[in-house]
Amino acid sequence: MAGGNEVNANESKRVVPLNTWILISNFKLAYNMLRRPDGTFNRDLNEFLDRKVPANANPVDGVYSFDVLDRATSLINRVYLSSTENETQWGISELEKPLSTTEIVPVIVFFHGGSFVHSSANSAIYDTFCRRLVNTCKAAVVSVNYRRSPEHRYPCAYDDGWAALKWVKSISWLKSGKDVSKVHVYLAGDSSGGNIAHHVAVRAAEEGVEVLGNILLHPLFGGEERTESEKKLDGKYFVKIQDRDWYWRAYLPEGEDRDHPACNVFGSRSKSIEGLVYFPKSLVVVAGLDLLQDWQLGYVEGLKKSGHEVKLLYLEKATIGFYFLPNNDHFHCLMDEMKRFIHSSNCEYATT
């Protein structure tokens, strides 16, 4: 591990506001207590510690939410809508009308992070983030409560993501535009959610389901190789390689290594996505102090080489989790970029 604990604490304290440091350090330490060396996980304690919030059909700051349960799969999606755009009556949404008949309202299908293991769609940190997305991106957001490892390994999260995408596409009240012909979907996710977004987008492209764009926020990718950034930044800014290894071991099929295609998406074991004409354009956000950046930058290169459009937003001084609190420039920069990324394509589509 690079540097002693105390050195790293002081180092990470220099680069983030104090409240962000407290928030992320608190998660780090709690998570350390939950992972067991034998690969098992203290699920009960994790859920006990996780701060959760119910949906709220009463608008707060112009956003209201409600949960939709698919009884067949027991999967929940939390839907966030703008109350200024969509009048609510009696505290429940008007589910018989589309989002808009005059303009395009993008729908962001969001996959929360947590390294495939932690957090839920109703975790306070993600509920808050999704609410902010509705306002800044002027979009509807659907947050997917996918099944987590180690109880549900690969490919459960991807299957759930795919099911959620198909569900969203089928919903009449998520459609928008002058001809109200379709749901305008973007996939987004942070950490493991970013990884899920990629894989769901691949499947969507293979099966002809239209996704307008992918937004990956410091996505979780990796491989057997130890990259420079992993070695240099190990333990310095809240994350250790050792933790990352644990999470991959918990997610990938037993006995697999990190060159598995789920993890090393442009590695030798992965299928090429070069031919996938309908793979969406991507916005990849990389935090300059994230030890996984070499993998993420490699992902960006991989997309380019495969002939896919990608925009890289490299935030040099950002650590993981910078977007949980709106108290720093990286956060605002991210929001602006996301808004631009989502709405630029609407201009194109609106003319057809």
Next chain:
Amino acid sequence: MKRENNFSSCSSSSSKPNNKMWTSSPDGEVVDDVDELFAVLGYNLKSSDMADVAQKIQQLEQVMGSVQQNADVSHLASETVHYNPSDLSSWLDTMISGLNPDFTPALDPIPKTSVIDFGSDLTAIPGEAIYPPTKKPRTSPYLSLPSEQVGNPTRPVVLVDSQENGIRLVHTLMACAEAVQQENFTLAEALVKNVGFLAVSQAGAMRKVATYFAEALARRIYRLYPTSNKQDTAFSDLLQMHFYETCPYLKFAHFTANQAILEAFEGKSKVHVIDFGMNQGIQWPALLQALALRPGGPPVFRLTGIGPPSHDNTDHLQEIGWKLAQIAESINVEFEYKGFVANSLADLESSMFDLREGETVAINSIFEFHQLLARVGAIEKVLGLVKDLKPEILTVVEQEANHNGSSFLDRFTESLHYYSTLFDSLESGGEGVVSDEDKVMSEVYLGQQICNVVACDGVDRIERHESLDKWRIRFGEAGFEPVHLGSNAYKQASMLLALFAGGDGYRVEENNGCLMLGWHTRPLIATSAWKLS
């Protein structure tokens, strides 16, 4: 009915240099500057405490780093009991002392008498002298949530299977309720008939819920008010028994309340439990058993059961007492029982209770307190009574819902969502495990509540459910402070659900020291525990 929240919580477009939020207590005092950004993330953290908390985090990391290999952190963490993770400062304190290898008396892998050389590096790890003793957990209810959340309650909605067909039905119900609120009874009448037609085309829970709500609306429109539930106690008890068998809500209530009582009774040799709603007494055998099995043996146990008068000739309360006495005898617990008949808890006086020297008192109230809100002054009188009885602990279980708003339409909407979720959970539970009879009776049990919320008013409307946030304020103002339920209770409750829930989707959630049981993401009942400040 959209309600805009005027109190801006966290705006996404501007970065505020000063993220403080001042919460005020009802008498206008400003109480501490809770950091607003943390509040929406579920943590109570005062801006003035941040530096201190940051230091504790560093201390905790040091302690975690120093733990011996074979007593790994995750093992110690699960052995330590966690309380109220929202109170970061206290949680960190507990962790620091809990994970410090010198301070784990309960699970001691290291014999106390041997001297262990941790090596010169580790002598730098501070011991008790440097870490201050764990502070008392913060129990001020005012710190537990931002004030605007109490003013504008949440409306958690869970739609099942998109319910697109059900939407029209819900809208018609709502339109009918609105017509009733506006006293446009001609329109209301037409709409309620419409609901009947629409309900028939629905399946499952939606149909049943709609039918109950339609009936309740019809009663309100035609002024055919239902007779008081209180009149037939035998039938009510029967319904509750079926409800108990069908789904885990009552089991959870009993289990978590018993857990808190058991912990409060630790080390006590004479105990007295006062049950504000005796019903069939099904909560108590489990507590008796747990007390019988505790290390050091059971205490002398006294139970006072309060219930409404029965209208047949049986002395219902006494019968229950005898049955419990038999159980106690079979497990060698010295047991004494007294039953009290009262129409309302507000009719009781502390002088009626035989309070004895050296006895530890626990008062238990499951779904009783909300009923007192129907009469002015009743809740205050009963809380006064509770204080006079000087309990070690007061355990309270209530429905996690706001069905007592002043607007009829609000109450209607809230209860429609609440009971829809409850019925959905009944629907999913226990195929093949739960009998159809149990299910139907449970639905009737809930149907009676729906009828009361929607069709009744004034003193007849007793199902005046209020959310935990509101109860917290009430108890706080009355001079009680919370006793937190911890991760041990949480874990056991989760295990209980896995064993008995008979259905997927039930979830236990921790909320500022209290435990809630819900279905998927919607909490439905909440258990809290209190003591005198």
